[in-house]
Amino acid sequence: AQSVTQLGSHVSVSEGALVLLRCNYSSSVPPYLFWYVQYPNQGLQLLLKYTSAATLVKGINGFEAEFKKSETSFHLTKPSAHMSDAAEYFCAVSDPAYGGSQGNLIFGKGTKLSVKP
Amino acid sequence: NAGVTQTPKFQVLKTGQSMTLQCAQDMNHNSMYWYRQDPGMGLRLIYYSASEGTTDKGEVPNGYNVSRLNKREFSLRLESAAPSQTSVYFCASRKDRASNQPQHFGDGTRLSIL
Numbered sequence: 683a684q685s686v687t688q689l690g691s692h693v694s695v696s697e698g699a700l701v702l703l704r705c706n707y708s709s710s711v712p713p714y715l716f717w718y719v720q721y722p723n724q725g726l727q728l729l730l731k732y733t734s735a736a737t738l739v740k741g742i743n744g745f746e747a748e749f750k751k752s753e754t755s756f757h758l759t760k761p762s763a764h765m766s767d768a769a770e771y772f773c774a775v776s777d778p779a780y781g782g783s784q785g786n787l788i789f790g791k792g793t794k795l796s797v798k799p
Numbered sequence: 800n801a802g803v804t805q806t807p808k809f810q811v812l813k814t815g816q817s818m819t820l821q822c823a824q825d826m827n828h829n830s831m832y833w834y835r836q837d838p839g840m841g842l843r844l845i846y847y848s849a850s851e852g853t854t855d856k857g858e859v860p861n862g863y864n865v866s867r868l869n870k871r872e873f874s875l876r877l878e879s880a881a882p883s884q885t886s887v888y889f890c891a892s893r894k895d896r897a898s899n900q901p902q903h904f905g906d907g908t909r910l911s912i913l
Contacts, residue, residue: 691839714899725803725889725904726842733899772841776899786832786857787902791841 684709686775688790696798701745701760703793705773708754715756716774716787717747726772732756743767768797801825803905805890811911812880820875820908822890830893831873832902833857833865835886842889848873849896880912 689704707713714733718726730741737749747758758771773790806821824831829850834842844857846865854865862884864876873892877884887909891902 716901718904723906725906726891726902727904728901731899731901786844786847789841789843791839 684713684775684788686773686788686790688771688773688793690793691791692794692796694796694798695763697765698762701758701763701767701795703758703771703773703795705747705756705758705790706754707756707773707775709775712749712751713775715747715749716776717741717745717756717758718772718774719743720770720772720792722769729758729771763795763797765797765799768795770794803890803892803903805888805905805908807908808906809909811913812877813913814880814882816880817876817878818880819877820888820890820910821872822874822905823872824890824892824903825871826892826894826903827870828892828903829870829895831867832891832893833863833873833875834889834891835859835884836889836907837886845875845888882912884910885912886910 685708687706716731717729719729720726730739732739732749740746745760770792772792774787776787803824832847833845836842843859848854848867851870866874887907889907890905893902894900
């Protein structure tokens with residue numbers, strides 16, 4: 683069964699510093715991968731997705747993620763953090779081999795990002 | 800652009816009461832989903848509807864029922880609410896069941912069971 687692990691439930695960075703949020707998946711085949719952001723009292727908003735095209739994926743708000751098959755990772759980065767980036771971030775995976783229930787998204791437990799002035 | 804609309808936004812229930820959470824999407828999507836979000840647990844799938852006329856259990860279906868009323872609407876019912884069902888509930892939709900499609904989320908219903 684698919685699973686996704688987000689290392690670090692809380693990450694704190696200073697404004698202007700690099701943001702690195704980690705996501706590792708377990709899958710026998712390269713899956714489809716997604717990053718979502720959730721601002722307080724809101725739903726989840728898609729940041730970016732990897733669907734087997736370019737391994738470096740650019741998303742909204744200056745975020746990007748790199749798919750590394752050898753490391754089974756899809757870490758999210760942003761060169762310079764802004765105060766407005768403070769939110770919770772979720773990595774999600776789905777198996778491309780199937781439709782139906784096997785194509786459903788499996789979410790990590792989330793990483794809360796704090797940005798210090 | 801409404802996207803996915805959930806009602807109500809907040810609700811407080813007493814143990815044993817019933818209620819239905821409503822969800823509607825205006826993107827002509829075929830697949831719809833109900834999740835619950837609890838601190839430190841991420842999102843867990845309760846039920847989903849891959850297409851109009853079908854529903855299936857997800858990871859945590861006990862205590863819930865769903866109805867895919869039409870292509871736009873997918874409701875979640877708690878027949879006899881329990882304190883363990885206190886959570887934030889999210890509805891989502893996806894263009895179709897293809898696993899490379901992202902899901903689009905509503906703003907959630909915050910439900911407290913006393």
